[in-house]
Amino acid sequence: MLRRFCRLPLLSFLISYASWGHAAGPVALATIDRATWPQLVSSETEFDIASRAEILMFGKTLLETEALNPAQLRERLGTKSLDEKSVEQVRHRFWSKLLENYRAASKHCGSKPFCLQIESLGEFRQKLEFFSVEPASPYFSWSLASRKFHEAYLNEQLRLAALFPSINSEIARFDDSELNGDELADRQFMLSFDDGPTAPAGNTDKLTNILRENGLHATFFILGSNLQARLNKTSEQEVRKLYEGQCIALHGWEHRSHAKWDDWLHSVSRTSALVKDFSPDSYLPLFRPPYGQRRADAHETLAPQGIAISLWNIDSQDWNRTMSADKAEHRVQTLMLLWRRGTILFHDIHTKAVGAVPNLISTNRLNGVQWIDCHEKLRNSLSSAKKNQAANLELFARNEHEN
Structure with a gap:
């Protein structure tokens, strides 16, 4: 675990980092x-x-x-x-x-x-x-x-x-309050999907149907703007039905770096309010920053709202145009064998997940792999994260008082 970086130098570095996105990948x-x-x-x-x-x-x-x-x-x-x-x-x-x-x-x-x-x-x-x-x-x-x-x-x-050692989730966390899959037990994995929802009858619908058919409950990190667009086209009841049995978490209002955005907190809270308003039973108070880019003090800022940061440690790379559904499936399966636990990142706005996920479920049906139920197991992890956050805030307050 890397120790927390000094905030002011880090924030200056984040500004120069902001345009990176996926483009810096090999x-x-x-x-x-x-x-x-x-x-x-x-x-x-x-x-x-x-x-x-x-x-x-x-x-x-x-x-x-x-x-x-x-x-x-x-x-x-x-x-x-x-x-x-x-x-x-x-x-x-x-x-x-x-x-x-x-x-x-x-x-x-x-x-x-x-x-x-x-x-x-x-x-x-x-x-x-x-x-x-x-x-x-x-x-x-x-x-x-x-x-x-x-x-x-x-x-x-x-x-x-x-x-970019300090702000990419696969490399380092700012502290133990950030979840990324390493906190899970051996053979435990969580399926997660970013950037949705899609338009009616799109990939989000197909994936939620696949998950329900297999009795699985995954976490969808939605963009507030996409959710609002979906709500504008259909009723709240239909969107609630779309995510029935699944968990809805936060990816911000827009897909942009939340490390350089002055209004990043409003992006999170606005999305949170929208989800809680139409589907409180599906809401999971987790925030996954786009590209994994977040400020060093993001978890402290979100803690009063009861929101924890949720990252990933197995990236399907399904966003990449060179990655087919089969390649994404085989990549994820190999990384599951290597790391033996983790949070798997897919994107429900891309068709690759629709092709890859059913095969992953089938392959790992009887080999001891446990797909985490987002309603139960993840809430336990979230509870532990909140305890870590509270301890960190208490330590920070004590240090400030002593100084």
């Missing part, structure tokens, strides 16, 4: 054809075998980047600048999560594939140095595809760390 997104994996992942044992494999391949790739000097890493990431401290902190966090996840995936693995006896991080790193898949192995085709995937994915992550 040219080559991490994609993989999961058909190269020679087994199903339809049981807990099969999930763990595939999970161990992806963890080992990512760890091997991560270890190799440590041999690069700053100039070589800048060249690899395609950046002119490099926040070396941030990169090292991200690597440290990755190692901690990889070791934890590998141990979780290796319980009772015995002589099954990719099962190494690991006692410490040092031993883990040592064994990764010699990890390889032989050409005669049934996993060889997967190993080639997986290595390429994890090299690209690690480039994505390190590039964000190199350029």
